[in-house]
Amino acid sequence: MTDQNNDTRYRRQIILPGFGDKAQQQLLNVRVLVIGAGGLGCPALQYLVAAGVGTIGIVDDDIVSLSNLHRQVLYSVNDIGLSKVIVAEKVLKALNPETNIISYNERLTVDNALLIIKSFDIVLDGTDNFATRYLVNDACVLLGKSLVYAAISRYEGQVAVFNVKTKENERAVNYRDLFPTIPEEGIVQNCAEAGVLGVLAGIIGSMQANEAIKLISGIGKPLIGSIINYNSLTNELHEFCITPHTDAEMMMPKNEAAFKQTDYFSACVKDENNLIISKDIFEKFRLLNDVLIIDVREKNELPPITEFNHLQIPLSELQRSIPDIPADIIICICQTGKRSGVAAQLLFDTFGNTKKIHSLTGGILAWKER
Amino acid sequence: MKINIIFFGQLSEITGTKNISLEDMADTKALNLLLHSTYPLLKDQPYRIAVNNQLVSEDVLFDEDCTVALLPPFSGG
Structure with missing residues (x-):
């Protein structure tokens, strides 16, 4: 690495009024963790690496699939089936060989989250499910880490900056001040079910990187304690101010020990009829x-199941109509156990106790790790 | 009070509209009652209410012509 190379590489941002060598050095010194190398993570990672963030961590245990490529632009057709973090690291190192990239090819859980997050300064939430979002939020609050949150659905996206204190006598707001309780599964659709415009991920993920750069360098006005909602169809942008919610502290684990005991994934699922079964x-x-065994994922979701016979009926189809099923025992499976829980409940509502109906906890991803 | 409501995310699909204006709305409590009876599917949906771009958690009285936003959580990434 030469200073001359870096001067050339970053020159066009260094000469910006208010930026300068000082901001560039701040970027070089900071450690940013991007959780999720998907729709939001891909553009966020690209622009943070390009901008000269010195150390970047990437957390994702997923592999590249064809249905990712309309929005996850770090990947190519040659990468289908490969681990996202491995591909991302390769592409990002080619963009900026000076970046120190630390890849975590694993799922974030209560067992590893505190250890991983502890060694970073700022966290970007690019995850795709509520359980992990709440886990990340709570971990950041416990560890005092700034959190740049973003989420997308269909044509709209949200961005916010949490856990940055601005007032002496008031605590920093976090995601739980916005939504104190984890929403129940099936109520709010994910990208596979609802659909999402690819370029929206690019816009919102880039906005996340922008917020992180503002926080790190001190330029501009980061969205501390505010959330914006952007509509890609109309270009409407609304900003809302979040104040501390009385329920937020109550809903969070109080300390690291309590955090490690929290089951974020079950918190999403009401299992009144004992449908959920272990591996x-x-x-x-x-x-x-x-x-x-019914795989309720959308067709073509990876990894494919080759280990046992099964039927593929997407949850979206089951929600339209339940077919005649002669089998006495039905087990629903999906990627992480959330959609299969909803499917099992639907089947239970139809067949009641005339059949044994179950859903596999943790889904295919957890089962393959057994 | 006359209020102008904006529905974000999935809520606009559930209600079938992005914006509506309502007359004679006194406060957020009355608004929730009306919305839940007009759009029963809203009852199961989590959302927060913001009045003139400020999120509110308790019952709030409306000013004339204020903007009321209903914000649902998004999970996609």
């Missing part, structure tokens, strides 16, 4: 006769 029980069930 071990699933193993026992699938060896029985007259068991039908």
Whole structure:
């Protein structure tokens, strides 16, 4: 690395009024963690690496699939089936070889989150499910880390900056001041179910990178304690001011020990009829006769299941109509266990106790790690 | 009071509209009652209310011609 190279590389931003070598050095010194290398993570990572952030962590345990490519622009057709963090690291290192990239090819859980997040200064939430979003938020609050949040759905996106204190006598607002309780599964659709405009991910992920750069360098006005909603169809942008919510502190784990005991994934799922089964029980069930396993993911979601016979019926189809199913035992599976929980409940509503109906906890991703 | 409501995200699909104006709305409590009876599916949806770009958590009285936004959580990424 030469100073001359960097001067050339970053010259056009260094000469900006208010930026200068000082801001460039701040970018070089900071450690940013991007959780999720998907729709939001891809553009955020590209622009943070390009801008000269010195150390970047990437957390994702997913692999590249064809349906990602309309919005996850770090990847190509040659990468289908490969780990996202491995591909991302390669592409980003080619963009800026000076960036120190730390890849975590794993899912964020209560067991690893505090350790991983602790060594970074700023966190970007580019995840795609509520359980992880709340986990990340709570971990950041416990560890005192700034959190740049963003989320997208269909044609709209949200961006906010959480956990940055601005007033002496008032605590910093976090995601729980906006939505204190994890929403129940099936009520709010994810991208596979609702759809999302690819370029929206680019716009919102870039806005996330912008907020991070503002926080790091001190330029401009970061969205501290505010959330914006952007509509890509109309270009309407609305900004809302968030104040501390009385329920927020109550809903969060109080300390690291309590955090490690929190089950964020079950918190999303009401299992009144005891439909959810563990991996071990699933193993026992699938060896029985007259068991039908239904994969309720959208067609072409990876990884494919080759280990056992199953039927593919997307949840979206089940929600329209339930087919005649002769099997006595039905086990629903999906990527992480959320959609299969909703599917199992739908089937239970139809068949009641005339059949044994279950959903595999943790889904295919957890099962493949057994 | 006359109020102008904006529905964000999934809420605009549930109500079938992005914006509506209502007359004779006194406060957020009355608004929620009316919205839930007009659009029953809203009852199961989590959302926050913002009045003139400020999120509110308790019952708030409306000023004439204020803007009321209903914000749902998004999870996609």
